Amino acid sequence: MTDDVQSAFIDIPGVRNFRDAGGVGALRRGVLFRSGSLHELAPEGALRLKALGLRTVIDLRSRFELDVWPDLRHDLDHETFSLPTLPANREDAEHPWPEDQATLYPFMAATAGPSLVAAIRRLGAPGTLSAVVHCAVGKDRTGLTIAVVQSLLGASEADITADYLLSNTGLGLLDGPTPYTDETGAERISRPVSAELLASSFAWIHDRHGSLPAYLHAHGATDADLDALRANLSA
Template sequence: MDEHLSGSRLLAIPGLRNLRDLGGLGAVRPGLLYRSGWLVDLPEEGARVLAKLGLRTVLDLRDADELVAQPDRTHDLNVDLANFPVLPQDGSYHPGLPPEETYALIMDTAGPVFVAALRRLLEPRALPALVHCAIGRDRTGLLVALLLELLGVPPEQILADYLLSNEGLGVLDGPVPYVDPQGVTRYTKPVMGELLTGALDRIRERHGSVEGYLLAHGLKEAELHGLRATLRE
């Protein structure tokens, strides 16, 4: 299928940034769960290549206004689009919030949304699935980190996958401009691992573990076991 970029885990598909298979991390089965940036710029050529993954579900973690302003382009891909907005809608979030405060806010408020997204993976014929937000780093990174820890992936691999987005977004050499749904030019900046580790430490302090956090927000024991049985080798 598509080639890996520069020998890394990143996959090269036209119009789709920051794409990789989560399989191979720990005991996660390959070919079942992918992460990327949005599909807004996906051309027909990219869709044809993406079809080779056999995707059945796309989990979009963006807000409703983002979906309206910049909808995913799936062309003739036969996939179910499922929206799970991670950012709070009560006005407590705004784009100028410092990243560490944004991460803390997400972890404090998005537990039920994370659980709903993970539950969607257990539905019949839901897999293979692709999860994304806008650039596939922050909101996607938090959900993926929770799932990988739930699946027993070593912490150093979870962190390395998170930091791989710096390469996937082309920001290893500095910030890159983008236009948000309001038409404002902003900049994607490289992230440091402390953002992710701080967010995970926050929920461990309050719930003891990632598993405890997800169970406290509605994940059932049977669903927890189902995710492990389905996604681990």
Template sequence: MDLTDRGPAADHPRHVIGADRLLDVPGVRNVRDVGGHTTTDGATVRTGLLHRSGRLTDLTPEGARVLGKLGVRTVVDLRDPAEIDRWPDRLYELDAVTAHHPLLPQDGEDHYGKPLDEAYRLLTDTAAATLPPLFTRLVAPGALPALVHCAVGRDRTGIVVAVLLSALGVADRDIVDDFLLSNLGLGVLDGPQEYEDANGVVRLTEAVGPELITGFLATVRARYGSPAALLADQGLGEAGLARLRELFLAPA
């Protein structure tokens, strides 16, 4: 994790779709631009507006300069307060505002040892409360360009990006490809890696398959109609959704 990383590992090809999208930001893992995808109606998701990554705890001064060149104004941190206390982000001279939007339930329970499928169900259950305020922040004047991250930039970050891309009209196959790119970005295609959770417990990060993000999207559609409807109906509003599309889409 992100949450726990004991999800089912799938067989992954050595050639990973979108591998050239991964960026070198010293001290940060799994960095890439969310833009560049084509929507089902031929529009293009603008690049340079939103990046995704793992936590910025080990960001170096050189890495902060790279983020500065990317124009990052807002850093959206999806982690729990306990994670932030244990591994605070470093920004150095980066002129950016940090916004905390925890996606896991803030109910005092220990969610870090849960199997990934259960963790994703929790994230789905809280999505109506957590995601619209986050997207409201992104469409606020001056918020973009932004960077969104969790611990390793895969699960919680992957959900935010999947909702954004789906709401913009990107096909599920491209959303899945973007999600699976984290396997390469985290270096887990050749085997699991150890990490320490916020309670000091050593766990394993393993490669994941598409079922986690496709299952999340399927549940959102069953409950709300679509990720776009989730955002619009639960707080962003139709005007906010229209603004999101205006900001992020370059017409065909």
């Protein structure tokens, strides 16, 4: 990336890890943002989102997370779309979320197809931008979704990975794992992301489908959907 990586971050009071996803591949700046959840969004943060022209929020969290930590709006006028990356909630009896990151990333690739296609269609629709894609802290589920969009916009693996790794800066994980309390009230550990983790999601996709577009097509995306995304987000 040619720009100073720190320039991607934007201070939105009450929101963690908020940054511009643009400037990577053909994805232009100022139209697609990524972050943690908006459940602690401050009034000043809402004013800053309004100044960014926010029209759409794509929330990748589970229904359980939304019930416990609903996003705040502070009278913001935007549409919110719930597009869960993972099934049900982390303690679902049939499809529990993997506890370790090395297993989580291939698991996300296996479960995220419908969410990714729905997000691509929404981001390619007229009147959608600017948009924010978020999960709980904007690291794993958001990381994969944004990486897929950037890849479809022609970004190199190196640039996608460099942008993805900024979550370690945005979440204070450069010095290692930190504890947190999840939506169920359980104590957990937030761990840094690594290039190998994101690569394992894409490896799963390529091993089973041959290419990212083929994977998306298998989940219902059309060439017109992908073209619309590129047209709407390209510089």
